[in-house]
Amino acid sequence: MIAAIVTIAGLSTVFGLLLGYAAIRFRVEGDPIADQIDALLPQTQCGQCAFAGCRPYAEAIAAGEAEINRCPPGGEATMIALAELLGRDPVPLEDEDAAEKPKAVAYIVEAECIGCTLCIQACPVDAIVGAAKQMHTIIDDECTGCELCLPPCPVECIHMHPIGETIQTWQWPYPKEAAKGATHG
Amino acid sequence: MAEPRNIWTFRGGLHLDDHKAVSTGRTIEPASIPERLVLPLQQHIGQAAEVLVKPGDPVGKGQLIARASDYVSASIHAPTSGKIVAVEQRPVAHPSGLSDHCIIMDSDGEDTWGELPPAWPDYTERSAAELRERIRWAGVVGLGGAVFPTAVKVNTSGQRAIDTLIINGAECEPYISCDDALMRAHPEDILDGIAILRHIIGAHECLIGIEDNKPEAIEALRHAIETRGERDIEVVVVPTLYPSGGEKQLIKLLTGREVPTNSLPASVGVLCQNVATAVTVANAVLHGRPLIERIVTVTGQGIRQPGNYRALIGTSADRLVAKAGGYSEHIHQLIFGGPMMGFSLRSDQVPITKATNCLLAASQAEAPNNDPERPCIRCGECARVCPVQLLPQQMLWHTRAHDFDKVQDFHLFECIECGCCAYVCPSHIPLVQYYRFAKTAIWTQEREREKSDLARRRHEARQTRLERIEAERKARLRKKKEALEKKPAAQDDDPKKAAIEAAMQRVAAKKAAQQNPEPAGKD
Ligand code: SF4
Ligand code: SF4
Ligand code: SF4
Numbered sequence: 248m249i250a251a252i253v254t255i256a257g258l259s260t261v262f263g264l265l266l267g268y269a270a271i272r273f274r275v276e277g278d279p280i281a282d283q284i285d286a287l288l289p290q291t292q293c294g295q296c297a298f299a300g301c302r303p304y305a306e307a308i309a310a311g312e313a314e315i316n317r318c319p320p321g322g323e324a325t326m327i328a329l330a331e332l333l334g335r336d337p338v339p340l341e342d343e344d345a346a347e348k349p350k351a352v353a354y355i356v357e358a359e360c361i362g363c364t365l366c367i368q369a370c371p372v373d374a375i376v377g378a379a380k381q382m383h384t385i386i387d388d389e390c391t392g393c394e395l396c397l398p399p400c401p402v403e404c405i406h407m408h409p410i411g412e413t414i415q416t417w418q419w420p421y422p423k424e425a426a427k428g429a430t431h432g
Numbered sequence: 433m434a435e436p437r438n439i440w441t442f443r444g445g446l447h448l449d450d451h452k453a454v455s456t457g458r459t460i461e462p463a464s465i466p467e468r469l470v471l472p473l474q475q476h477i478g479q480a481a482e483v484l485v486k487p488g489d490p491v492g493k494g495q496l497i498a499r500a501s502d503y504v505s506a507s508i509h510a511p512t513s514g515k516i517v518a519v520e521q522r523p524v525a526h527p528s529g530l531s532d533h534c535i536i537m538d539s540d541g542e543d544t545w546g547e548l549p550p551a552w553p554d555y556t557e558r559s560a561a562e563l564r565e566r567i568r569w570a571g572v573v574g575l576g577g578a579v580f581p582t583a584v585k586v587n588t589s590g591q592r593a594i595d596t597l598i599i600n601g602a603e604c605e606p607y608i609s610c611d612d613a614l615m616r617a618h619p620e621d622i623l624d625g626i627a628i629l630r631h632i633i634g635a636h637e638c639l640i641g642i643e644d645n646k647p648e649a650i651e652a653l654r655h656a657i658e659t660r661g662e663r664d665i666e667v668v669v670v671p672t673l674y675p676s677g678g679e680k681q682l683i684k685l686l687t688g689r690e691v692p693t694n695s696l697p698a699s700v701g702v703l704c705q706n707v708a709t710a711v712t713v714a715n716a717v718l719h720g721r722p723l724i725e726r727i728v729t730v731t732g733q734g735i736r737q738p739g740n741y742r743a744l745i746g747t748s749a750d751r752l753v754a755k756a757g758g759y760s761e762h763i764h765q766l767i768f769g770g771p772m773m774g775f776s777l778r779s780d781q782v783p784i785t786k787a788t789n790c791l792l793a794a795s796q797a798e799a800p801n802n803d804p805e806r807p808c809i810r811c812g813e814c815a816r817v818c819p820v821q822l823l824p825q826q827m828l829w830h831t832r833a834h835d836f837d838k839v840q841d842f843h844l845f846e847c848i849e850c851g852c853c854a855y856v857c858p859s860h861i862p863l864v865q866y867y868r869f870a871k872t873a874i875w876t877q878e879r880e881r882e883k884s885d886l887a888r889r890r891h892e893a894r895q896t897r898l899e900r901i902e903a904e905r906k907a908r909l910r911k912k913k914e915a916l917e918k919k920p921a922a923q924d925d926d927p928k929k930a931a932i933e934a935a936m937q938r939v940a941a942k943k944a945a946q947q948n949p950e951p952a953g954k955d
Contacts, residue, residue: 372887373893389890391887414474414526414528415474416876418875
């Protein structure tokens with residue numbers, strides 16, 4: 248009996264030490280859960296979730312400090328993906344209206360731009376090029392549509408252009424919505 | 433021919449009424465020149481072509497007006513002489529009904545050729561690379577409907593050596609007969625194209641696969657081969673079974689070789705080209721002429737004079753319909769392509785492109801079934817007929833569940849959208865539409881993922897930059913502070929301070945001097 252207790256105690260000590268050592272020796276840098284969450288967020292960096300960008304929001308979700316329904320650009324799809332990742336129940340979006348807004352990119356009415364550089368400072372992804380007192384312009388492909396450059400502009404020359412559907416980005420509709428249209432497909 | 437060649441079989445497939453006699457009754461009608469041509473920049477797989485002209489430019493027939501912008505891309509030429517009118521968005525033949533970038537030109541009716549590259553009747557003196565470059569210049573793409581750039585397809589360097597060139601004359605989809613008409617009328621040109629293709633890829637054998645419902649075409653080609661004394665070219669007759677003209681299906685039928693999943697035919701030593709593509713290759717090399725027209729089958733009960741018509745690329749579909757006698761009272765739906773793989777057009781004011789093999793003016797009876805979908809009864813018919821041996825029912829489940837990873841595990845992207853499964857489904861489930869939905873949804877997801885990865889990288893780069901600038905600013909402040917803290921004892925020695933002090937004393941003295949006299953005077 249005593250021998251058994253001693254053996255078990257000994258074993259648990261040994262394994263405990265082993266595990267402790269492994270935890271230190273093979274420590275994963277960073278926070279893997281936050282990384283996985285961040286990978287699902289749309290990276291618009293708009294701050295509508297009330298965090299300073301997608302990464303901070305991801306960290307807050309990982310720490311259990313924020314709900315998964317606060318990202319309007321990601322919409323329902325992102326919320327469901329997060330729910331699946333974290334094994335939580337899906338919840339209704341906090342701001343449904345914001346989520347329904349069509350995707351857009353900002354553009355600068357170049358004739359009106361005074362070259363104040365305020366928008367450059369606001370853009371989270373450096374999608375605006377220009378220099379002091381020079382006309383500014385936005386690189387379409389890099390703009391995430393976060394709208395953060397709109398409020399700082401003193402002459403309100405930045406507008407949002409909805410991204411239209413093109414042949415290249417068009418999606419076949421889900422069958423029920425399209426009883427007609429395609430042939431046997 | 434010594435002994436009849438062994439024909440293999442592929443699994444699945446369907447026996448369908450071919451409805452081809454409707455359109456093969458008359459000879460091919462020559463092309464007419466419309467006043468206006470609309471040329472989409474994207475008529476092929478790959479990147480859209482890059483425009484080389486601007487409104488007002490005069491162009492000659494065959495002049496390059498938009499060039500291949502990437503390796504996988506195809507050039508576009510003026511189909512006749514005239515003047516460029518605009519470069520803008522126009523509705524194109526696409527299931528979405530959306531517009532795309534097009535070059536719009538007006539013809540001058542002269543139809544005069546512009547400058548063309550030299551004809552190469554002596555092409556055997558040319559290297560494979562030179563010939564590929566010529567094919568690339570000519571904007572040749574697969575004319576069987578796949579519209580993949582031919583210059584890319586025939587570049588087999590770095591792949592397994594090609595021993596067999598397969599020429600696809602199967603034309604298995606019902607109603608379509610443009611390849612049949614071409615084989616009957618121009619077997620010589622096809623043989624020319626074959627000779628050039630063989631020279632490029634070094635295939636020692638060529639098999640021309642034709643379904644047994646085209647006896648005239650088979651006869652015409654066999655006759656041409658015999659007259660020319662061609663060796664190592666053989667017409668192989670395959671049974672009529674849809675979709676025998678699918679690339680992998682035809683390779684299996686003719687050679688018994690199975691092209692593995694996710695692989696090209698080159699992996700089994702085969703290269704496949706459509707008959708019309710072979711003719712275009714011959715035109716490009718032997719005559720220095722680009723791809724500017726094609727044969728289109730205009731057929732169905734909804735048209736008065738069904739037949740095969742040559743059309744300049746860019747001709748409006750409604751014009752071709754008019755040429756075919758206009759719509760009959762049975763017209764119900766205009767379909768781009770055949771009844772199995774085509775899609776219905778919302779408007780006939782769209783241009784004929786390199787991809788247009790057929791315009792099917794379908795009557796109600798010919799139009800695809802739109803019966804409401806019923807629940808799947810798990811009969812397994814769909815899997816039985818699938819020529820790729822996929823599991824359509826499983827792909828349907830996972831598509832409905834929006835589980836795109838799973839659909840891909842069931843090889844969604846191997847589906848050739850032949851429509852066999854949907855055709856036999858007793859529950860009228862539009863299976864292919866589910867797969868098309870899933871494919872495009874997956875592409876959208878991938879695009880969005882790329883975009884968000886780019887945004888993340890840029891955001892992180894900016895973050896690092898801002899942190900660095902902040903750190904530098906702090907470092908500067910710290911240095912200044914340290915400098916200040918070091919010096920308090922030496923304050924009096926500071927020449928600046930002393931100078932300011934002295935100046936202040938002087939001012940004070942002046943003020944005192946100005947103020948004193950007055951009170952003194954008052955006193
Ligand atoms: S709302 Fe969404 S996109 Fe915007 S910063 Fe937050 S997580 Fe990123
Ligand atoms: S044919 Fe239709 S009903 Fe039968 S298993 Fe396939 S999807 Fe289900
Ligand atoms: S459409 Fe796709 S799944 Fe259906 S039979 Fe054809 S290849 Fe198979």
